[in-house]
Amino acid sequence: MNSIRSQSLSDSNGSTSLGDTADRRIPLVILSGFLGAGKTTVLNHLLRNSKGRRLAVLVNDVGEVNIDAALARDVAQVDSGSTEDIIELSNGCICCGIQDEFGKAVMELAKKNPDCIIVEATGIAEPLRIIESLAAKNDEGLSVLEFARIANLVTLVDAHWWVKKVQEIYSPFRRSLMLFSDPRRPLSELLTIQVECANIIILNKIDLVDEESLARSRAALSAICPSAQILTTIEGQLAIEQFLENERFDIATVFKSSGCDLELSSASRGDSRQMEESKTHDHGDFGLMTFTYRSRYQLSHDKLVAYLRSQIPGLLRAKGFAWTDREPDRIGFASLAQDTLRFDYLGEWIHTMVANRDMDRSQIPPPIRRIWDDSTGDRRQEIVFIGIDLDQKSIESRLDSFRLDKKW
Numbered sequence: 001m002n003s004i005r006s007q008s009l010s011d012s013n014g015s016t017s018l019g020d021t022a023d024r025r026i027p028l029v030i031l032s033g034f035l036g037a038g039k040t041t042v043l044n045h046l047l048r049n050s051k052g053r054r055l056a057v058l059v060n061d062v063g064e065v066n067i068d069a070a071l072a073r074d075v076a077q078v079d080s081g082s083t084e085d086i087i088e089l090s091n092g093c094i095c096c097g098i099q100d101e102f103g104k105a106v107m108e109l110a111k112k113n114p115d116c117i118i119v120e121a122t123g124i125a126e127p128l129r130i131i132e133s134l135a136a137k138n139d140e141g142l143s144v145l146e147f148a149r150i151a152n153l154v155t156l157v158d159a160h161w162w163v164k165k166v167q168e169i170y171s172p173f174r175r176s177l178m179l180f181s182d183p184r185r186p187l188s189e190l191l192t193i194q195v196e197c198a199n200i201i202i203l204n205k206i207d208l209v210d211e212e213s214l215a216r217s218r219a220a221l222s223a224i225c226p227s228a229q230i231l232t233t234i235e236g237q238l239a240i241e242q243f244l245e246n247e248r249f250d251i252a253t254v255f256k257s258s259g260c261d262l263e264l265s266s267a268s269r270g271d272s273r274q275m276e277e278s279k280t281h282d283h284g285d286f287g288l289m290t291f292t293y294r295s296r297y298q299l300s301h302d303k304l305v306a307y308l309r310s311q312i313p314g315l316l317r318a319k320g321f322a323w324t325d326r327e328p329d330r331i332g333f334a335s336l337a338q339d340t341l342r343f344d345y346l347g348e349w350i351h352t353m354v355a356n357r358d359m360d361r362s363q364i365p366p367p368i369r370r371i372w373d374d375s376t377g378d379r380r381q382e383i384v385f386i387g388i389d390l391d392q393k394s395i396e397s398r399l400d401s402f403r404l405d406k407k408w
Contacts, residue, residue, distance in 0.1 A: 026110045028117045028148040029243055030130060032194050033156030035123030035317035035386055036340070038204040042156060042236035043120050051240055056085040056114035058105055060122045061384075085112060102133050103144050110147040116244055117148055123317065123386070124190065127153055127197040131251075151247040155198035156236075159217050160208035160340070162191065196225045199248040203232045227253050291392050292320070295381040296373055297403040301326035304402055305343055308336050314390045320383030323349070323376075325404060334383060351377025 033039050040059075047055060087105045109117050121130060131153075134144040195201060201221050206214055214232070221230055231242060301324035308318060315336070322332035322343075329352040330345040350368055353359040354377065368378050385395060 023149055025145075025147060025149040026114060026117055027151035027244065027247060028106070028119065028134075029151050030127060030153045031118060031120045031156070032125060032127045032130075032154065032198065033121075033123065033202075034158070034162075034191055034194060036161075036336075037123070037156035037158045038236045039120050039123070039156050042202070042204075042238065043118065045236050045238065046118065046240050046243065049240055053115040053240065053244070054085070056087075056109040056112055056117045057120070058087045058102075058109060058117065059120045060102070060125070085109065085114060100138070102130075103136065103138060106134070106144045107142075107147055110144075116151070118243075126190070126193050127155070128193070149247075150249045152200050152243060152249050153198050154200045154202060154243065155194050156202045156204050157195065157217070157221065159203045159206045159214060159232075162217060195221060195228075198225060198228050199250065199253070200243070201225065201228045201230045202236075202238065203230060204236055205234065206232045207234045289388070289390055289392075290384060290386045291390070293381060293383045293385065293396055293399055295400070295403070296376045296379075297381070297400075298323050298325055298328065298379070299381060299399070299402040300324065300404065301332070304334070304399070305341070307398060307402070308334060308343075309341050312387075312390075312395065315385060315387040317386040318383055320381075322381055322383060323379040328379075349377060349379045351379050 031039050031043060043057065043059070047057070087109060106117060106119070119130070121127070131150065134148075134150070137143045203214070203217055203221070209217070218230055221228070229248065231238065299322065304322060304324060318334060318336040320334060322334050324332050326332070327345045329348055331347060331349055333344050333346050335342045335344075348358075350359065350364055354361055354364070364372065371380070372378060373380075381399070383399075385392075
């Protein structure tokens with residue numbers, strides 16, 4: 001690894017391509033974007049259409065259950081027969097809570113010498129803090145950026161939802177009032193931070209907006225980050241070449257095009273006060289919280305869906321596995337992003353396959369074996385909720401009221 005050049009936060013790296021032999025480090029793509037923007041959909045599309053490239057993937061989820069990693073692993077298993085190059089980091093954010101684990105995981109993937117490492121960040125991650133984590137040195141004096149180079153920082157934006165939530169940021173007077181009346185930063189600021197640090201912005205779900213709204217979105221994004229390339233898509237359908245063949249990420253350009261350069265540049269200069277603030281950073285200043293609802297009781301499909309559609313106060317995102325009476329033998333998957341709910345039924349529960357003798361108990365995968373229940377097997381409710389000041393007890397009580405009379 002002696003030939004691998006280091007990349008510091010103060011470097012100004014020009015655009016390169018995967019064919020550039022001057023830099024032997026593994027290219028790394030950061031996939032950022034707010035909750036429900038479509039990051040996992042894009043990632044799964046890339047895994048299915050890698051065109052012979054060997055991709056290593058790290059999926060981060062702020063909840064203790066990493067639903068996105070489970071879906072990505074299923075795609076990789078089906079398409080390549082291997083999931084060894086997928087690492088999941090749960091119950092914390094790689095930008096503030098589990099930086100050490102993040103660095104170790106990326107180094108582990110780099111040792112496998114893939115063609116590219118893709119990091120899917122949690123929906124509330126701040127990209128510049130992810131870069132700080134990559135640049136931080138471990139106990140041996142090494143940083144991830146000695147083994148991997150940031151090729152592109154990609155931020156996904158939900159075209160249907162983004163403008164409504166971020167437009168408040170453009171009025172300095174209104175923003176100052178919000179910050180004065182509430183010490184927590186508004187979510188629109190987080191949305192803007194994610195955009196202004198990107199060198200590629202993907203406007204996703206453009207089929208859900210009219211041309212005028214789409215034009216307004218593009219104009220707003222260009223105003224926040226004029227140097228970024230803006231792509232549009234439906235359901236994350238983008239060619240892998242758009243992510244990998246043109247490396248555009250440049251720290252100096254990010255500093256010039258965003259308002260968050262003081263934070264990172266002061267850290268790179270060793271400002272002790274700034275570094276201390278970085279250590280204590282969490283997502284509480286946005287008022288965000290997360291919890292996982294778990295139950296071994298079957299729920300009413302109709303009541304569950306109606307409740308998730310009822311605009312639960314403060315709820316921004318919900319996703320997870322559900323066991324309902326509509327399709328009791330199949331895995332229910334709920335995905336609520338802002339005001340859009342998708343509820344699908346996937347394959348059979350392993351309990352069903354064992355009961356039907358389509359699978360022997362000895363073939364049950366270890367992760368499923370660890371959660372196996374003698375009466376329900378792997379059938380369960382496991383739904384992650386993310387939002388602002390959520391009333392966890394009230395939500396859990398309401399969900400419990402949808403239980404059927406007894407365990408199956």
